Amino acid sequence: MEDYNLYFEANRSLWNKKTPVHLNSDFYNLPAFMAGETSLNQIELSELGNVKGKSMLHLQCHFGQDTLSWARLGADVTGIDISDEAIRQAEILRDKLNLEATFVRSDLYNLKENLQGQFDIVFTSYGTIGWLPDLNKWADIIDHFLKLGGTFYIAEFHPVLWMFDDNFEKIVYPYHNTHTPIVTESEGTYADRNAPIKQVEYGWNHGLGEVVTALTSRGIYPEFLHEFPYSPYNCFANMVQGEDGFWRIKGYEDKLPMVYSIKATKMDR
Template identity: 35%
Template sequence: MTDYRELNRANWDDRAAAHAASPGYAVDRFAADPAYLSEVVRFDLPLLGDIAGLRGVHLQCHIGTDTVSLARLGATMTGLDFSDKSLEQARRIAALAGADVTFVRSDVYDAVSAVGEGYDLVYTGVGALCWLPDIRRWAATVAALLKPGGRLFIREGHPVLWSLDYDRRDGLVALEHPYFETVEGQVWDEAGTYVETDVEFAHNKTVEWNHGLGEIVTAVLEAGLTVTGLAEHTSVPWEALENGQMTDIGHGEFQLADRPDRLPHSYTLQAVKAPV
């Protein structure tokens, strides 16, 4: 059987250039405006706070627009991703933006050997955890990357959102896919992507896993971190449901068109490693 990493890497390699060329990632804005931040990081700012002077690593950084944004906020950033093509775009975008960011190719679970330890900040953005089969191993990796007193910051799509039937035509919000982590991942074969593009892709099969919110928090606690914040949000930074079920509310955020308070769209989790 093909390894899930090979399938997923081929999928991301195939889409990296199209993502960088799409209006959603606004690469031209990074080149034109030295103060420009990605919409994802701008959403994070009220909870993220001042990160100037921190040494940070961005796990699963993709094409690096959020990594560059964190560097523009004054952090010394390293971006890590397993996709060579994504990192090619990330390095190009950082150069266009005039940002001093280091990008390293590695699987998340090998991050410590790839980029070392002692970080003040581990940052993970939206749409990352679903590519990982074992949330406890992820949390242990985060804990190993952080120095004592260091901080985890993650905003992610809510596991309730991930478990919905995405393509319903009757307007109902229905749970269809696993909420909890399963041994075998969900196999998808989808030709498109989440940005506007006319590109046709060759590698469309992926393997993904959901992780319940309790599983994520428990994994973080078992890794020795102390949870300092958990906020749930009524928006998410992509059009997660099809057939007109979501409304664009601006600033890159979407929410359920009908009674959005019914659905936790995303969450922000923060935790710290105990000081020595």
């Protein structure tokens, strides 16, 4: 079996560089968040519902804005991320806001070695699973940490988007996971395209069939799979904002699926 540590370490280094840029970006709008504004979107807020009093594990939480937003809504939250700097900043934010939250620095695949317990909800969102080569290992982690009868929820960018080049002019990458990493030289970041960051990154595309099968094979069955023709974020090139406030690729408005969401329940096998 291939050793993915080289890829993960490169990506960890990249996210350590991205985190300080993201903290100071308009994209993440930290002043508004510190003043009480949520970082969550209507998609996940409406679909996941009331989390008050529930334990939640947030996979690939970055510097914890969404994790802490769920804490503000009453969840007992634990966030994990591969980036040392992201977890350090998440803990600083938590303490400044006087919120209850636990943050753990861990490669997702090795989480069993770094975290104990089970949770009512396992949550992940927007730009997470593309950093993982093997969704069977990902689903094993979800299965391990999710209570029987618990809820798994993901809102994620649609795999069709990752088939295109950076400017959405042509299809370059496969829809299906070939298990060979997609290697690109990252310049800047989606939160600041002019940021002085340049480094090779490694990613993998995952079709919807792969995602659903990884979950159902472990007894985690979807209540729904929704697809949306818009993004809540202006995070790709050549995006235009509609009257509804959402973002679409110019020239492909309402023609491309941009986001999907899955809400699933862990059943007795």
